[in-house]
Amino acid sequence: MEQNQEQVANKKEHDEKLARLNDVIGEFKGQPGALIPVLHKAQQIYGYLPEEVQYHIAQGLGVPLADVYGVVTFYSHFTMIPRGEHNIAVCLGTACYVKGAGELMNKIGDELGIKVGEISKDRKFSLEAPRCIGACGMAPVLTINEEVYGRLNADQLGELLQKYKQ
Amino acid sequence: MADSTHILICRGTACLSSESQEIQNELQNQLKNRGIEEQVRVVHTGCFGFCARGPVMVVWPRGTLYCEVRVEDIGEIVERHILGGKVVERLLYRDPKTEINTEKIDDISFFHRQVRIALRNCGLINPDDINEYIARDGYKALGQVLTGHSPEEVVNIIKKSGLRGRGGGGFPTGLKWELTRKSPADLKYVICNADEGDPGAFMDRSILEGDPHSVLEAMAIAGYAIGAQQGFVYVRAEYALVVERLEAAVNQAKEKGFLGKNLFESGFNFDIDLRLGAGAFVCGEETALITSIEGNRGEPRLRPPFPAQKGLWGKPTLINNVETLANIPAIILNGAEWFTGFGTEKSRGTKVFALAGKIGNTGLIEVPMGISLREIIFDIGGGIPEGRQFKAAQTGGPSGGCIPAKLIDISIEYDTLLEAGSMMGSGGLIVMDDRDCMVDIAKFYLEFMCDESCGKCTPCRVGTKRLLEILERITEGRGREEDIGLLRELGHGIKATSLCGLGQSAPNPVLSTLRYFEDEYIAHVRDKVCPAGVCRKLSKVRIIPEECKKCGACAKVCPVGAIKGAPKELHEIDPEKCTKCGACVEKCPFKAITK
Incomplete structure (x- = not known):
């Protein structure tokens, strides 16, 4: 029924x-x-x-x-893979890259067990690597859904992800 | 409290992401609660450029700049400044070197060296209100042109001004207009190229977010000059705020009669539509952009014929970049001679740069051409943070090259930058310090180009991939000495034989880092060492026994358990297990671990 x-x-x-x-x-x-x-x-x-x-x-x-x-x-904007409930996009533009966005990306990937362009098994998270979202003033930057998080370091990640895991 | 109090709040992308919307709401609430919402005007504006200290707000008439404002600070600003007439000292800009607070926006070194032509309204007007643009002489240039100048005269003014394309190549704008004007056809088009794909550049975005009408007005002027009735703005879909503001601006301009039929009763018709890009860097190249608007994969084609002869749907098409267009109304209103008063003989006017990377004041600046790199980085940009050494600046994004510290006094002009092996590009300026590895930076740009190569021509599709493979093995310690010569040979080959500007410039980051930092390449290849300590596979993490105090902090933080030794024993790193993540280097309180 x-x-x-x-x-x-x-x-x-x-x-x-x-x-x-x-x-x-x-x-x-x-x-x-x-x-x-x-x-x-x-x-x-x-x-x-x-x-x-x-x-x-x-x-x-x-x-x-x-x-x-x-x-x-x-076109990279079009995707054939569904997005997770929370879509994480780590900016890999130059400004973010020289300020350690590569490290952020690795940490998130390890933490969630997914690579760029993938979606987690529970469909909770997907991971993207856009090239420059134009917020270079706050590098390194990532967005989760529509929220922008700037001036991040790897230590803050755990707490940030925890917020979305629940 | 003065009646004429205005509070301008930046709502550019960077400030918005640090809650400038909430700040504005809170401010309006508090003004209302105190019954003074009528006397104090709160205006949201586009980007001020001072992204490093965002969110920012300016209180006029004093011109007080408040930095890094939080929602909790609003009460104090209203009580102390608006009602009490006193400045909130702790929110003022504090010079990191002199530690002196500066109150007024015009006195801050970041601003007072700038000359704002393209950015004249950014941070001053509400971009969502066409009346504010009109109050700043908006659409006056269009009126003047339609009622007082022939199309030839307009082309001549632009030619005389010496304006060159701000999107990268630096082609003379007036000449482009003339060529398109002279191509006979029943239909012609004007396209604004707002496909800003260059990582590290955000000037087009800021102009369109902060002052969209200046670009629309310029497109209508261009349409009149070349004989087109239809314009398109090709804008990145990722720039959601730009799309929203542009759509609103086009509608407002239509309502006011600045777009549509019979403008200023001159009989001239002009309309503008938006077209969204979909994330392909190559679409910044004009023929690829045209193919994309036509609804296809954005692949470039051979030129000639140039778009001025055969462009969109086979018709003559004028393509100008956002910043180029933003200059046009100011040139018409003030005259070509006024414009030639800024800059140098071959590079007239100003240039907008996006400062990013290892620099104190990241953000957006507009400076006269001919300024030195030193002035930009140290006077306006506030120098390199954390007392590090300036190493190089990358201009022109992935198509450009680096300018090393020894050329810091170079004059910023189209031709001097080309001579130095870089280019003006769209205006991204990324600053690097002594902790950046130039081989790694070159690899980063190559990865980008490899990804973005459309695949149509072989030199670019295969060549960039081969270049990248060589760089990968160099950064992983598998480089061979002959690789350096191979990089050069292949790079020049790709430049000479690629179909479009993307491929022709793709090897530039490699060639320019090789030109100025060959010793770093040699260190990677011959000595298997990364001098900056960036390339993980080349770094050796080591504990210095004399410095080690045997505290055990490193062993605790190691994520892979590669550090042996209990507290009070000398620690050792197991090179087999170590992933060279550097966590222990950061953690060690005695700096006893090197990488």
């Missing part, structure tokens, strides 16, 4: 997302250069761009699936 309710809820969520995606495709269809704006919006809706979504976009815009896949894999 409970499982049924869950299935119904999932189905409802799925339908809603699909309807939003169809609206986006409708809005851009026929415009030159439509593919990238549509992918941006699709990633906002789904959080990532799995194969099914790419296929749907290809069909909707009348673009070969190979082109869609080509664009998705070319």
Whole structure:
């Protein structure tokens, strides 16, 4: 019975997302250069761009699936891997790098047992390495979800991660 | 309390991340509770540039700058300063060297050496309110141009000003406008390149966050000059705040009639749309950027034809960088001659730099061309922290090169930087001290370029990978002496044969560090030593027996249990287990462990 309710809820969520995606495709269809704006919006809706979504976009815009896949894999902003509940992005821009961001990255990786581009088994954490988020004044910087943490050192990490582990 | 009290709070990205939004809310609450919210105006602005001391706020009319303000400090600022007319001493800027507090923003050495043209409104106006831009002569230049100048005249003013592209290459802006203007076509486009991908550079972001209308106005002026009716801003999707502020600015400009149809009743139409980049460094290259707006993988193509002849959808297209455009309205209003009064003969005007790395005042500055690197680093930047030695500065990001300490008096101009083996680039300036390994820095940039190579041409795709492999083995102690010659040969080959600017400049960090720091490369290759102690596999962690007080602190902190010896016994490091993390070096209170 409970499982049924869950299935119904999932189905409802799925339908809603699909309807939003169809609206986006409708809005851009026929415009030159439509593919990238549509992918941006699709990633906002789904959080990532799995194969099914790419296929749907290809069909909707009348673009070969190979082109869609080509664009998705070319740009680092687009991802085919879902993000964890908490997405950690350690800035590896130059300013952060010379201030020890590499060490931060290693420590976090060891602590969570994941590498860049991976998601932890419990889907709680994912790890990214963006190139310069433009907050060089506070280097080294990392973001967890939307929160920015600057002027960090490796000793502060344990406490910081602990906050998100609960 | 003066009626004209204004409090400006920085809400650039760096300050926002240290709670400037909460600070503003708290301030407004407290003013309201005391019933003085009418007399005191609180304005949020774009970046002041003083990111090192953020969050910052300035209280006018005195011009008092408060640094590193916390929410808890607001009560005191309101009581003591706003109501009491006295300064809150402890929040003033304190010069780390002289230990003297400075109250006024204009007296602080970080600010008073600067000349602000492109950043003229950043930190002064509320970027979300077009009226504040208009009050600072905003859209006046566009009006003047549309009602009083022919397109040729506009092109001539820009040519005379000597303005050169601020995105990296330094191509004369007026000439670019003229070439695009002279290409016959039914449709033309203006593109603002805001795909700031250079790690360590954040000037475009700050301009667009702090003063978006200056760029929109310049695009409309450019459109009139070259005969285009449509503009695009190509901006990084990662810059969420920029996108938000730009969207709002475009809408406001349309409402006011500064964008759209029949501007200033001149019959000229101009519209601007945003296009989001998706995280590809190569899209900063103009032909790749065009391909990306067209909806494809951002791969560059051969030039000629240049975008001025055949650009977006095959039409003549003018592409200018954000900072270049931000200069345009000021040049139109003040005249070309005024602009040529700043800078040097071949590099007119000013340049915005993002200071980062091992420097006291990280942040954003705008200085006249021809200033020396020494003035930037030591007078404005406040020197190197922790009493360390200045070693080199990297300009031009991954496409540029390093300037070593012996060239610290170099004049900052397009051509002098090129001669020194670096380049102006977009304006990232990363300062390195004696603890930075130049081979490691070169490897860092190469990793970046390898990642960002689009893969279209072989010299860049394969060549950068081979370069990186050589650097990896050098930093891991497997380098061979002939590797140094190989790096040079391969580097020059990649430069000569790559398709676009990315590949042609990718070997620069390697070649320039080789030029000035060959001895460091030799130390890595021949002696298997990293002089700066950065390259882990080359470092040997060692306990100096004479200095060791046998306290056991090192053994406790070692994460892999590589240090043997109970307290009161001489400790020893097991080289097999040691990962050279350096935790023991940091921990030892007697500095008895070296790396």
